[in-house]
Amino acid sequence: MRRAEPETRGEILAAATRRFAATGYRGTSLQDIATEVGCSKATVLYHFANKExxxxxxxxxxxxxxxxxxxxxxxxxxxxxxxxxxxxxxxxxxxxxxxxxxxxxxxxxxxxxxxxxxxxxxxxxxxxxxxxxxxxxxxxxxxxxxxxxxxxxxxxxxxxxxxxxxxxxxxxxxxxxxxxxxxxxxxxxx
The missing domain is CATH 1.10.357 (Tetracycline Repressor; domain 2)
Structure with missing residues (x-):
């Protein structure tokens, strides 16, 4: 399996940081993160197994x-x-x-x-x-x-x-x- 491109992985981490800061860990879904990055939830799951x-x-x-x-x-x-x-x-x-x-x-x-x-x-x-x-x-x-x-x-x-x-x-x-x-x-x- 191909590794995540650094910018996509970094964008997901940055979006997760912003969302967790704004709405909390519990209040943030993977879909929220995907929307902020401008990708699909499947893309987020490709790079990270789950929110944890x-x-x-x-x-x-x-x-x-x-x-x-x-x-x-x-x-x-x-x-x-x-x-x-x-x-x-x-x-x-x-x-x-x-x-x-x-x-x-x-x-x-x-x-x-x-x-x-x-x-x-x-x-x-x-x-x-x-x-x-x-x-x-x-x-x-x-x-x-x-x-x-x-x-x-x-x-x-x-x-x-x-x-x-x-x-x-x-x-x-x-x-x-x-x-x-x-x-x-x-x-x-x-």
């Missing part, structure tokens, strides 16, 4: 970076885990804020899809790292609020310059994180 495959390809670079952050957090505890997680997640969210905006409000539903199930586990490990890998409720709450708040803020301020958004988010994260000892005595099991 389109979203998977659009999110692939962000997911790859999230997996790299997850790997960098392995074995870290206490403040080292918090700082690495905060810096890494802020960088990731700022860099991929347009992708975050595409799935805004639909993230919980998307995590139930098999293609994205591993993201839920990574998110939980990231939350634990932001909490310094402790079971302390205040640390866990602060970590969860930061994850949700950083994501939502990045989706809201997609056009804010990185040089303004990143420092504001890092300053907020540093203020919000529950301080933990360098080597916490109540480390979570990973």
């Amino acid at each position: 495959a389109l979203l998977t390809e659009l999110m692939a670079p962000a997911i790859t970076e999230l997996q790299a952050l997850d790997a960098a957090l392995t074995g870290l505890t206490g403040r080292a885990a918090q700082q690495t997680a905060a810096d890494g997640f802020v960088d990731l969210a700022v860099r991929f804020r347009r992708e975050i905006a595409l799935i805004r409000g639909e993230f919980p539903e998307l995590l139930r899809q098999p293609e994205f199930a591993h993201i839920q586990r990574i998110s939980e490990r990231l939350r634990d790292a932001l909490a310094g890998n402790t079971d302390r409720p205040a640390a866990q709450v602060a970590a969860l609020v930061l994850l949700a708040g950083i994501s939502e803020t990045c989706a809201e301020f997609v056009d804010m310059p990185d040089a303004e958004l990143r420092p504001a988010l890092l300053a907020l994260a540093r203020r919000a994180l529950e301080p933990v000892p360098e080597h916490p005595t109540q480390d979570k099991e990973t």
